Amino acid sequence: MTDFRFAKASLRAALLLAGVAAVPVLLDARPAAAQAFTPNSEIIQGLQSAVDNVPQVSAEALRGLAQAHMKYTGPPESRPPLAIQLDQLAQINVEIEFDLNSAMIKPASYRTLGSIADAMHNPVLLGYKFLVVGNTDATGTREYNMKLSQERSDAVVEALSTTFRVDPRRLQSVGVGEEALQDVRNPDAAINRRVQIFNVGSAGALSEQ
Amino acid sequence: MRFAGLALATLLAFAGGQAHAQTVSYAQAAGLLAQHCGGDIMKHCRGLNLGNNAIHNCLVQNAAQLTPACAANHASIREMTEARAAAQRAAHQACDRDRAQYCPGLVPGDGNIVSCLQEASKVVSATCTSALVNAGYTQQ
Numbered sequence: 565m566t567d568f569r570f571a572k573a574s575l576r577a578a579l580l581l582a583g584v585a586a587v588p589v590l591l592d593a594r595p596a597a598a599q600a601f602t603p604n605s606e607i608i609q610g611l612q613s614a615v616d617n618v619p620q621v622s623a624e625a626l627r628g629l630a631q632a633h634m635k636y637t638g639p640p641e642s643r644p645p646l647a648i649q650l651d652q653l654a655q656i657n658v659e660i661e662f663d664l665n666s667a668m669i670k671p672a673s674y675r676t677l678g679s680i681a682d683a684m685h686n687p688v689l690l691g692y693k694f695l696v697v698g699n700t701d702a703t704g705t706r707e708y709n710m711k712l713s714q715e716r717s718d719a720v721v722e723a724l725s726t727t728f729r730v731d732p733r734r735l736q737s738v739g740v741g742e743e744a745l746q747d748v749r750n751p752d753a754a755i756n757r758r759v760q761i762f763n764v765g766s767a768g769a770l771s772e773q
Numbered sequence: 774m775r776f777a778g779l780a781l782a783t784l785l786a787f788a789g790g791q792a793h794a795q796t797v798s799y800a801q802a803a804g805l806l807a808q809h810c811g812g813d814i815m816k817h818c819r820g821l822n823l824g825n826n827a828i829h830n831c832l833v834q835n836a837a838q839l840t841p842a843c844a845a846n847h848a849s850i851r852e853m854t855e856a857r858a859a860a861q862r863a864a865h866q867a868c869d870r871d872r873a874q875y876c877p878g879l880v881p882g883d884g885n886i887v888s889c890l891q892e893a894s895k896v897v898s899a900t901c902t903s904a905l906v907n908a909g910y911t912q913q
Binding site: 671675688692719722728766771 | 887891
C-alpha cells in the first residue's frame with residue numbers, strides 16, 4: 565500500500581495495442597475464441613452489435629463484487645478470485661506512484677498520466693470507454709484499502725477528464741482495494757499495487773458539452 | 774520568464790518528432806511540469822492533485838516561494854496543455870465539412886471520425902489536415 569507502483573511498460577504502445585486488440589471486435593462479429601458460448605448465445609452474440617461481444621462490465625457491478633468479496637475472511641490465498649471476466653477485456657497495468665497513504669499522484673507519474681491521456685485521444689482509441697481500476701496490496705485493513713484505492717482511481721480519472729480533457733463520459737473509476745490481488749501468494753508484493761485500465765467498448769456518439 | 778517558457782515550447786515542438794505541429798503532447802507538457810516543479814509541488818502542494826486546477830492554483834498561490842525554474846516555467850507549461858486542448862476542440866470544427874463529405878455515416882461526437890478522416894487523408898482539406906496535426910491526432 566505504500567507507493568502503489570507497478571510493472572513498467574511502454575504505456576502508449578500498450579494502450580494502442582489494447583485498442584488494436586479491440587478493433588477486430590468491430591470488424592468481426594464472432595465471439596472471442598476464449599469465450600465458451602453455447603451455440604444459442606453465439607447466435608445472440610452474432611446478432612448484437614459487434615462491440616457487445618466485449619463482456620459487459622460496469623463500474624457498479626465491479627464495485628459490488630469487490631464489496632461482496634470482503635466476506636471471505638481467510639488469508640488472501642484462500643479467497644476465490646473476483647467472479648468477473650475482466651481478463652477478456654483489452655487492458656493494461658499502469659505504473660502510477662502515489663504519496664504514502666494518500667490519493668496524491670506524485671509528480672514523477674505526471675508524464676505517465678499524460679501518456680494515458682494522449683493514448684485515449686489517439687484516433688484508434690477515441691471511440692472507446694474505459695474503466696480505471698485501483699488496486700492496493702494487502703497491507704492495512706481491507707476497508708481502508710478499499711477506500712484508498714477508490715480515492716486513487718478517482719484522482720486518476722479526475723486528472724484525465726479535467727487537465728487532459730478526456731471526455732468524462734468515457735471514463736469510470738472503481739477501487740477494489742486488495743480484493744483482486746495479482747499475486748495472492750505474496751499479498752504485500754509491489755506487483756499488487758496497480759492501476760488497471762480496461763477498454764469496455766464503444767462510447768457511441770457523444771454530444772458536445 | 775515568459776520568453777524562456779515559450780522558447781522551451783518552440784524547442785520542444787521541433788525536437789519531439791512533430792516537426793509541423795504547433796502543440797506538444799500532454800505527456801511532454803506533464804513531464805516538463807514534473808521536471809521543473811516536482812520538488813515545489815511536493816513541498817508546497819502536498820496532498821493535491823493535477824485535476825481541477827488544484828496544482829496550478831497552488832503554484833500560483835505560492836509564487837513567491839517557488840524555485841526559479843518552476844516560477845519561470847509553470848505558467849507556460851500550463852499553456853502547452855491548454856494549447857493542445859484548444860487544438861483538439863478546434864479540430865472538430867475545422868474538419869466538420871470534411872466529416873460531412875467523406876465520413877457521411879458518422880455524426881459529430883463519434884470517436885471514429887478522426888480515424889475516418891485519416892483514411893481519407895489524401896482528399897481532406899489542408900485546414901483539416903493541419904488541425905489534426907495540431908491536435909496530436911496525426912503525425913506529420
